[in-house]
Amino acid sequence: MRRKVYVEGPREGIRVPFQEVELSDGNEPVRLYDTSGPGGSPLPALRAPWATGRTQLASARAGVVTSEMEFVAIRENVPAELVRAEIAAGRAVLPANRNHPESEPMVIGSRFLVKVNANIGTSAVTSSVDAEVDKLTWATRWGADTVMDLSTGPHIHETREAIIRNSPVPIGTVPIYQALEKVKGDPVKLTWPLFRDTIVEQAEQGVDYMTVHAGVLRAYTPLTTSRVTGIVSRGGSIMAAWCQAHQQENFLYENFDEMCALFAGYDITFSLGDGLRPGSIADANDEAQFAELRTLGELTHRAWAYDVQVMVEGPGHVPMHKIKENVDLQVELCGGAPFYTLGPLTTDIAPAYDHITSAIGAAMIGMFGTAMLCYVTPKEHLGLPDRDDVKAGMIAYKIAAHAADLAKGHPGAQAWDDALSKARFEFRWEDQFELALDPETARSFHDETLPAEAAKTAHFCSMCGPKFCSMKISHEIRAQAPL
């Protein structure tokens, strides 16, 4: 059985949630990281009493361990000082807009558990506010560490308000989408003042991190013209179109310092968008992509000067043998700022299964040091994800993230695997189901052929039947000889 438990912190008011899995036969319970939040609507303003005038980065640099840092240290089972030091060095971020006090603190950095972001949001073609809030709750129930509201079309403001007030995890956005709606979809009509107003509107609502495509410089567009799939980032294509129409430099780049000052006022974290990420295997690791990455490195350092936290977004579509180069270059150019990648998809041939093509790349890039993985659902390239797609994407990415945690030797990560494998070997079927990433589905698969209650302690399943169960024979071998 699973139940929510809270671990009290050293300071008043710090109560860190975990899912505790109770096991049978005297086995110790296993505690799992829990992103599902306290429930109820609207959520309580957990972080309101902890407010200070400083950003998390400014505090960390001043040697101060904030309440948020204490919280995530318990959550990650690491010393609070490690959290502070990694944030101070820019190698980790703790996205926490002071206007989103409902969020439970979490940290994103290569020294911590690999995180997963779920994208939700309406499009002009489909979806509703209620459906998106439902997707939010559903995504965090399956372990989403952050959620990006990528709504376009009408009702963007209302959708976002509903999402933030109901979200126990940090919320990210791509403000250019709303800015474009304000100019009725014509990129040429975008202006810095209009974009700035949009940022302020979203900042006031409590958006924790924002993707800005400030690295799509005017000079880089020609680098994309010989590509198989051109520019595949929405924000990237919008800014490239603007630069081309006006024959001017990207206004996000030109006004980056003003944006930094604004972000610092709310403690909003930059997610520096990779507007020129490759959209196909053919375009991976090309000059357009890496030229932009160099600019993102420059912008990372500029943001840090304002005490603003920074993540850097990464690809996209990359064959396996070209994945590591992405991480190595990003770490070098961006001073170790957390890498936040979309997949990458390791082949283009499987639309409808890109949660799998990309889980392969995501696990590998996580092993190499990527701090957060943006999930890809089965609907990628084909349509807007529904509730089932959100779950499928989350499951694939929790697998990728945990596989990466194991490969990085994250302290405690393997305890979950060991507990499940021990339950499996001891034929504690119910324990095995409860420890599974998706208990309900594991149980239903087993019960398709062996639904009887007695089968829950049986020393075999329908895969091999009673005579051919290797683990049953293994126990008999152990029982017969003191080897």
Place this chain on the structure above:
Amino acid sequence: MRRKVYVEGPREGIRVPFQEVELSDGNEPVRLYDTSGPGGSPLPALRAPWATGRTQLASARAGVVTSEMEFVAIRENVPAELVRAEIAAGRAVLPANRNHPESEPMVIGSRFLVKVNANIGTSAVTSSVDAEVDKLTWATRWGADTVMDLSTGPHIHETREAIIRNSPVPIGTVPIYQALEKVKGDPVKLTWPLFRDTIVEQAEQGVDYMTVHAGVLRAYTPLTTSRVTGIVSRGGSIMAAWCQAHQQENFLYENFDEMCALFAGYDITFSLGDGLRPGSIADANDEAQFAELRTLGELTHRAWAYDVQVMVEGPGHVPMHKIKENVDLQVELCGGAPFYTLGPLTTDIAPAYDHITSAIGAAMIGMFGTAMLCYVTPKEHLGLPDRDDVKAGMIAYKIAAHAADLAKGHPGAQAWDDALSKARFEFRWEDQFELALDPETARSFHDETLPAEAAKTAHFCSMCGPKFCSMKISHEIRAQAPL
């Protein structure tokens, strides 16, 4: 549209099947590897006229390019001499029992396309002969390069006969399963003569490769007693139980030379079973596993002395950072004989999704040089796979194999990705669907929100809607400026 085409070889009677995908707008058709066979039941005896008295290995060593080698050279788009040389060196196998003339030749080796095996078969608890033949046809329709019939329970002989006569791909078995049925499930009653009779029975039917657990030596069982999951290979546990009961060495090891002579008579390929493979992350790369691998290396060289082809089986459950060591050690110990691995699963926490936990490991181990991947279905650890599970496992593994082909730079592999991505960028939706690994599912996902025929050429989908399509904007950018 897809249709089957045949490419004629330089010799009489060599006609190599491909799936040809016809594309619109003057784009060149794309030819895909095709494992689905000619259809009909029983299948024609394609290879009957090509019979020689020698094994493929003996022919290759004698400098002879057999008709089977010509066939696979066309299939792989490589020189026939490369096929011959790799087989001669033991780095590739061409499993082709002379009593299975219905099979279309294929090659397994690290210099060739990464192959996928699908396991099917009845268990004592469930399934029927017809259901298994249906799974065979279904698996090859989704790209299975070989199929293993792992039937246990009653009707093993009849099930296998039906499978072989209907199979256009090589069939593998684990003869110890049938031998155990003959002694009513008591491993202690197994004997070499009984096992030998079982091999002969299966050899006569036309089994192309057989898994034998000859490397599970008596001395290795104690190495498994401190494991979290003991012995998880069925064959491995049976042989360990036999050794323990009789206090004698494994009779498969003791009679290995006789087995080699027997295999040579039919040109059966060894698949040297890894009876001590790790069944959990905790047990990966341990001494039990690698002790057996050293013995498999010894057996590989012994088999080669009889002109018998050899593959070597590998794990299992292995965290990502320990995968490469498996390949490197296998290549070193087994003289480059093709590695044939089950996954590996990169975490234990996701029963019901082990097609994904293992596709990650499979793609990586394929990149490192594994020649064939044994698929894992969502039912792994929970029950016998049904038709839907077979498809899910196949899709995940075709993705892993192709991702590995890309990473290895296999000639021509990327042409498929490029054709699909070009179709995507040019909004040729029908071409994109037809090129997809699973056209029907890709089409249905798209049509969930945009079923109208006009949407099949529309410059957007429901994911982003018309205003936010990056690729549409990308085209406008290209159109407006001669950059």
